[in-house]
Each structure stands twice: as structure tokens, then as C-alpha cells.
Amino acid sequence: MRPAMHFVDVANKFSCEITVTHGDNSVDGKSIMQISMLAATQGTKLCIKAQGADADEAVRALRELIEVKLFHE
Amino acid sequence: MEIKKGIAASPGIAIAEAMILDCEDYRIPRRSIKPSQRMGEILRVRNAFKQAIGDLTELEAEQGKSDAGKIKDIFAVHLRFMRDRSLRKEITDRVYSQLVAAECAVSSVLRKLATHFTNVEDAYISERAADIYDIERRLLRHLLGHQREDVEHLSQEVVIVTRELSPTQTAGFDRNYIRGIATDAGGRTSHSAIVARSLAIPAVVALEDFSEAVRPGDTVIVDGNRGIVIVDPDEGTLEEYRKSLREFTVLEQKLDTLREKPAETRDGTRIVLLGNIEFPDESEMILQKxxxxxxxxxxxxxxxxxxxxxxxxxxxxAYAKTIQAFQARPVIIRTVDLGADKHTQSRRSLKEPNPFLGLRSIRYCLQHIRMFKVQLRAILRASALGHVKIMFPLVTNLQEIRQAKLILRDVMEDLDEESIAYDPRLEVGIMIETPAAALTAASLAQESSFFSIGTNDLIQYTLAVDRGNEHVSALYSAVEPAVIRLIRTIIQDAHRHGIDVSVCGEMASEPEYIMLLVGLGIRTLSMTPPMIPEIKQMIRSVTIEDCNIVARKVLGLATERQVNSFLRSTAREVIPEAI
Incomplete structure (x- = not known):
């Protein structure tokens, strides 16, 4: 649950809408309930979409979190 | 405001906030709401989340001081869930569309989520279901108030609302805070009712689905005199009840002035008034009253x-302290009456198809002699300290008394050998609480020093009515002609053999039945301690001849209804304020 927590903490810093997709399921990237239900274990492919003013920044931050920080914990 | 009618089980009035006791932890009954209540329930959801966030923030901060990173993380995760708008929205949407109460929506949404986690194959993720249950519990605690584990640590006055109280639950009751009891099941003589009366807590039982209709924190009035409960009373009703509560206290104080006066009829016959107790600390009230x-x-x-x-x-x-406090006054100890609805820890899981006809009371003791002897030895040792009598419960035949007395003699011999003191003239009596014992009272009297009529079981076995079953509890009555005839037989046989006979069932606590019992020849009554002053007042207001006339008249009546209304009106003439 800790990775999900860090994910939503980062996502919630931005004002844009963030959608995370895994297979056919798309969920709200700011909701810990939905993110944790997505049941992403290590090595799963996630697609992150952001829409809004700070979208680019958000995607960059989340990408860095997932690819670099979370895997080193 | 909602008024619900049940059975008056213990007199008095209580006004306090409801505390709902659930038998199974946090199993939430489905409670529907009206469309107009939607906003209120949604607000309750929001408040619960707000309070839960408060708790968790505090808990997280406390952890910050220590170095327990893991635990801190758990609280941090829970906190994220509490702040998750989509979770809250799913719950409030459910309240709105399904028209269910806040706690139902919280429970079903979070349980669905937990099930989702449980079904994930990854072990780490499936274990997260425990976190979800924890989150659910925290929210429910705010929605439903404090639950069972907190009954023993109350800090404010409450009315206990529950389906049925188990003997184990009531053992831990703090009567300073528990002002009233309201239960869905039960009758006048069910366990909840007996405990309520002995602790002098107003109670109403047989309220059907009341526990599902009340919310924790609702103001509830328990009217144990009229057998009604009122939820969320309006200002007028509340004021009316506050007034009668004051009047009731005044009546009690008036009765307390009788304390030093003897329980003597107007023509000078002394009636012995004893108390029934369930716990040692209740014995004090007998002396007080x-x-x-x-x-x-x-x-x-x-x-x-x-x-x-x-x-x-x-x-x-347990015995010694009480016996010493009573000095020369008699203390009749009934040997253990386990079985039926009361079990030891080891037997709790054994289910009998028909427990009231099963291995209980003296039968249980005669099959568990080692355990029986432990109690007999303790009673005998304690008998050296005062005026003790032993009483065996639920005897059905002569053989049982002989067997029990044989075991008692065995224990006495052991004590003699060890030179341990006891009262060698200690009286041994039996309870008459089965039709079999009532009909053979003449022969049982040869082996008994006294009889005590246990009307509760005698009524249930004679009328074949389960006193705790609300569907038939209306058929349960102490004044069914069949019961009265058995009581008369017991008294006559006891008198013929020159042994004492008393009534220790609930019947002896009912002012309207006292004239009948005295008229039938009873001179000793044992009752729930708070009722002693009222019964004494009843006795002091009548003559033996009045009672004899009442008994003769009752023996000529054919139905329970006639007997009841006759006794009620007679008693009302004698002491109008108490009936």
C-alpha cells in the first residue's frame, strides 16, 4: 500500500486530472482506493494520462516516482 | 419521537443516551431511510470521516515521536483512504441511491473493497484487506458509538439497547452508569429482566426489533413501570418523564422509612422477607432495604x-464475606444451577436439543461430583461463620435428594477427619420448581428441612411455556389456576410435615400476588432486594383474614385473566400508589 500512497501523494500535488490505466481498467490517479484496487505489482505496465494545466509536469513527476524511487525502497 | 411497547421487566424510569450492544461485533443491520433523511445521513458519513481523520492524524503524530516507521506508515495509508474523495463519494452515493443509513453504506462499500483485495492472487495485496476492515471499524465506531468492549469502562450515563443480554455480559455491568435496559427479546423472567430487577435498573423487554431502530446517542426513555420505551422524545414528553422520575424517587424515599419497621400484618402476624441475590455485592442492598x-x-x-x-x-x-455481614440472619445458598441458559466455560460449546429438559442444576452436579464437592466443601466451611442453609435446585424425585445428601455427608466426614469447622446442624432444603416435585412434596418433605418454591421454573414446566420466547411469553403467568393449585399442594404438604415453606421466585416480588401467597399459607417470601420495602408496605396494610378471603376467592376462579384482574384490583385498593 505504501507505493500507492506515495503515488497519490505526488498526484495530488497537481491540479490536472490524472488517469492510470492497466489493461482494460482506468482509474483516478488521485484516489488511493482506486489505485490500490488496480493491484499493480512490480513490473506491471501502467499507462498514466494527465489532462490540465500542469499535466506535463505531473506525468514527469509520477514517471520518476514509479521508475526510480519506488523500486528502490 | 417514537414510542414502542414491550413488557415492563424492572420498575423505574431512565432517561439517557442509547448505547447499542451488538452480540456479534459490528455486524450492521440494514436500516432503510426515507428520501428526506438522505442529507442527514450523508452528513453523518462526512462527520465520521472527519473524526476518523482527526484520530489518525493524532495516532500518526504519536508514532512520529517513537521510531516505529512501519506503524506510522499504516496510519498514513489509512489517512489517505479517509481523505480519498472517491471512496467517500461511493459511500454517499450509496446512501442516496439505495436509501440506507450511513453505517450500512460504509460497511457495504468497504466490505466490497476488502473482498476485492482478498481475491487478488498476490499475497501482499490480498493481505491489505485487513487494513480495509480496520478502516471500516474506525468509521463505524464513530457512527455507532462505543461498543461492547466499552461497557465496563463507561464514563457517562447510558441506556443499554440490545437484542438479549447474556449472563456473561451483565456480570460486568456498572450500575452507576447503566441507567436503563431495553432488549428485543425476553419476558418478565428472562435473564435480562432478573438482572435488571436485582440491580434496580429500569428495564423493558420483548421490544422485537427495537435495537435496529435506535441509533447510538439517541435520547431514550425507558419506562419500566408501563413497559414502554420512547426514542427521541419531544420536549413535552421529556418534561413529563423528568417529573415522574422525581415523583418515583420521592415514593422510594417514603418506602425507605419503613426500613426499621417489621413486616407484620395489621393483626400481628410476622412475615419473613428475604432477598434473592445473584452477586455477593447485592447482599448489602437487602440490609439497606x-x-x-x-x-x-x-x-x-x-x-x-x-x-x-x-x-x-x-x-x-465469595460466601464468607456475605455470611459474616448477615450474622445471625439466615443465608440460603443454592448449589450451582448451571445448564439450560447458563454454562460453564468448558460446556459452553456443548449443544443440547432441549436444554431446559436437559443436563442442568442438580442433575449436572450429580454427574459432576468432583465439581459439586468443591462447592459443598466451601459452603460447609463458610457455615461456621454464621447461619447458613443449603438448598438443592430442580429436584424431581426423592432419589436425587438422597444422593445429594449422601455426597454432602461424605464431604462432612472429610472435614471431620481434617478437623475443619462447619455447622453440623446446617439445614438442607430443596427448591420445588417442577410439577413432579410439587406433586410428590409429601414424600420429598421427609428428606428436606425446608421447601422453597421456585415459581419461575415451576410456571415454565407446568404451563410448557418458554419464558424467554416473546411469541409465547404472554402465556406465562404465575396465576394460571394450574400453577396456583400446585403451589397450594406444596404448602399443604409442607405444613403437614412441619417444615418451612417459602416462595423465592419472581412471584414473591409482585405486590399484587402477596395477599394470595399469604392467604395460601406462605409466611416467608424471598424477592429481588429493591422490592422489599414495597412488599413490606403491602403486608403492613392487610390482615391474615383479608389474605385468606383473597385466596379462597382465587381458588374459585377458572381463568388466569379473572385471577389477575381480581388480584390487581384488590392490591390497588390496598396500596394504590405502588401498583
Whole structure:
């Protein structure tokens, strides 16, 4: 649950809408309930979409979190 | 405001906030709401989340001081869930569309989520279901108030609302805070009712689905005189009840002035008034209320609410203090009456198809002689300290008394050998609570020093009515002609053999039945301690001849209804304020 927590903490810093997709399921990237239900274990492919003013920044931050920080914990 | 009618089980009035006790932890009954209540329930959801966030923030901060990173993380995760708007929205949407109460929506949404986690194959993720249950519990705690585990640590006055109280639950009741009891099940003589009366807590039972209709924190009035409960009373009703509560206190104080006066009829016949107790600390109330001794000292409390059987010393300690406090006054100790609805820890899981016709009371003791001897030895040792009598419950034939007395003699011989003191002239009596014992009272009297009529079981076995079953409890009555005839037989046979006979069932606590019992020849009554002053007042207001006339008239009546209304109106003429 800790990775999900860090994910939503980062996502919630931005004002844009963030959608995370895994297979056919798309969920709200700011909701810990939905993110944790997505049941992403290590090595799963996630697609992150952001829409809004700070979208680019958000995607960059989340990408860095997932690819670099979370895997080193 | 909602008024609900049940059965008046213990007199008095209580006004306090409801505390709902759930038998199974947090199983939430589905409670529907009206469309107009939607906003209120949604607000309750939001408040619960807000309070839960408060708790968790505090808990997280406390952890910050120590170095428990893991635990801190758990609280941090829970906190994220509490702040998750989509979770809250799913719950409030459910309240809105399904028209269910806040706690139902919280429970079903979070349980669905937990199930989702449980079904994930990854072990780490499936274990997260535990976190979700924890989150659910925290929210429910705010929505439903404090639950069962907190009954023993109350800090404010409450009315207990529950389906049915178990003997184990009531053992831990703090009567300073529990002002009233309202239960869905039960009758006048169910366990909840007996406990309520002995603790002098107003109670109403047989309220059907009341516990599902009340919310924790709702103001509830328990009217144990009229047998009604009122939820969320309006200002007028509340004021009316506050007034009668004050009047009731005044009546009680008036009755307390009778304390030093004897329980004597107007023509000078002394009636002995004893008290029934379930726990040792109730014995004090008997003395306070001016009772003459203990007519029924129930000893089951020693076995309930604990993992092992009590030791001889534990038995002894429980009896010794009471016996010493009563000095020369009689203390009648009933040997353990386990079985049926009361079980020891080891037998709790054994199910009998028909427990009231099963292995209970003296039958149980005669099959568990080692355990029986432990209690007998403790009672005998304690008998050296005062005026003790032993009483065997639920005897059905002569053989049982002989067997029980044989075991008692065995224990006496052991004590003799060890030179341990006891009262060698200690009286041994029996309870008459089965039709079999009533009909053979003449022969049972040869082996007994006294009889005590246990009307509760005698009524249930005679009328074949389960006193705790609300569907038939209306058929349960002490004044069914069949019961009255059996009581008369018992009294006549006891008198013929020159042994004492008393009534220790609930019947002896009912002012309207006193004239009948005295008229039938009863001179000793044992009752729930708070009723002693009222019964004394009744006795002081009548003559033996009045009572004899009442008994003769009752024996000529054919139906329970006639008997009841006759006794009620007679009693009302004698002491109008108490009926």
C-alpha cells in the first residue's frame, strides 16, 4: 500500500486530472482506493494520462516516482 | 419521537443516551431511510470521516515521536483512504441511491473493497484487506458509538439497547452508569429482566426489533413501570418523564422509612422477607432495604465469565464475606444451577436439543461430583461463620435428594477427619420448581428441612411455556389456576410435615400476588432486594383474614385473566400508589 500512497501523494500535488490505466481498467490517479484496487505489482505496465494545466509536469513527476524511487525502497 | 411497547421487566424510569450492544461485533443491520433523511445521513458519513481523520492524524503524530516507521506508515495509508474523495463519494452515493443509513453504506462499500483485495492472487495485496476492515471499524465506531468492549469502562450515563443480554455480559455491568435496559427479546423472567430487577435498573423487554431502530446517542426513555420505551422524545414528553422520575424517587424515599419497621400484618402476624441475590455485592442492598436475610443466594456467577472452574477458596471467599455481614440472619445458598441458559466455560460449546429438559442444576452436579464437592466443601466451611442453609435446585424425585445428601455427608466426614469447622446442624432444603416435585412434596418433605418454591421454573414446566420466547411469553403467568393449585399442594404438604415453606421466585416480588401467597399459607417470601420495602408496605396494610378471603376467592376462579384482574384490583385498593 505504501507505493500507492506515495503515488497519490505526488498526484495530488497537481491540479490536472490524472488517469492510470492497466489493461482494460482506468482509474483516478488521485484516489488511493482506486489505485490500490488496480493491484499493480512490480513490473506491471501502467499507462498514466494527465489532462490540465500542469499535466506535463505531473506525468514527469509520477514517471520518476514509479521508475526510480519506488523500486528502490 | 417514537414510542414502542414491550413488557415492563424492572420498575423505574431512565432517561439517557442509547448505547447499542451488538452480540456479534459490528455486524450492521440494514436500516432503510426515507428520501428526506438522505442529507442527514450523508452528513453523518462526512462527520465520521472527519473524526476518523482527526484520530489518525493524532495516532500518526504519536508514532512520529517513537521510531516505529512501519506503524506510522499504516496510519498514513489509512489517512489517505479517509481523505480519498472517491471512496467517500461511493459511500454517499450509496446512501442516496439505495436509501440506507450511513453505517450500512460504509460497511457495504468497504466490505466490497476488502473482498476485492482478498481475491487478488498476490499475497501482499490480498493481505491489505485487513487494513480495509480496520478502516471500516474506525468509521463505524464513530457512527455507532462505543461498543461492547466499552461497557465496563463507561464514563457517562447510558441506556443499554440490545437484542438479549447474556449472563456473561451483565456480570460486568456498572450500575452507576447503566441507567436503563431495553432488549428485543425476553419476558418478565428472562435473564435480562432478573438482572435488571436485582440491580434496580429500569428495564423493558420483548421490544422485537427495537435495537435496529435506535441509533447510538439517541435520547431514550425507558419506562419500566408501563413497559414502554420512547426514542427521541419531544420536549413535552421529556418534561413529563423528568417529573415522574422525581415523583418515583420521592415514593422510594417514603418506602425507605419503613426500613426499621417489621413486616407484620395489621393483626400481628410476622412475615419473613428475604432477598434473592445473584452477586455477593447485592447482599448489602437487602440490609439497606430492611430484609431479614438471604432466601436465595445464586452461585452461578462464580462459574460464568471465566476460563476455569472456581477453586474451593474462591467459593469460600465469595460466601464468607456475605455470611459474616448477615450474622445471625439466615443465608440460603443454592448449589450451582448451571445448564439450560447458563454454562460453564468448558460446556459452553456443548449443544443440547432441549436444554431446559436437559443436563442442568442438580442433575449436572450429580454427574459432576468432583465439581459439586468443591462447592459443598466451601459452603460447609463458610457455615461456621454464621447461619447458613443449603438448598438443592430442580429436584424431581426423592432419589436425587438422597444422593445429594449422601455426597454432602461424605464431604462432612472429610472435614471431620481434617478437623475443619462447619455447622453440623446446617439445614438442607430443596427448591420445588417442577410439577413432579410439587406433586410428590409429601414424600420429598421427609428428606428436606425446608421447601422453597421456585415459581419461575415451576410456571415454565407446568404451563410448557418458554419464558424467554416473546411469541409465547404472554402465556406465562404465575396465576394460571394450574400453577396456583400446585403451589397450594406444596404448602399443604409442607405444613403437614412441619417444615418451612417459602416462595423465592419472581412471584414473591409482585405486590399484587402477596395477599394470595399469604392467604395460601406462605409466611416467608424471598424477592429481588429493591422490592422489599414495597412488599413490606403491602403486608403492613392487610390482615391474615383479608389474605385468606383473597385466596379462597382465587381458588374459585377458572381463568388466569379473572385471577389477575381480581388480584390487581384488590392490591390497588390496598396500596394504590405502588401498583
Amino acid at each position: 430492611g430484609g431479614d436475610g438471604i432466601g436465595l443466594y445464586r452461585t452461578e456467577f462464580l462459574y460464568l465469565n471465566r476460563p476455569t472452574e472456581p477453586t474451593e477458596q474462591e467459593h469460600y471467599d
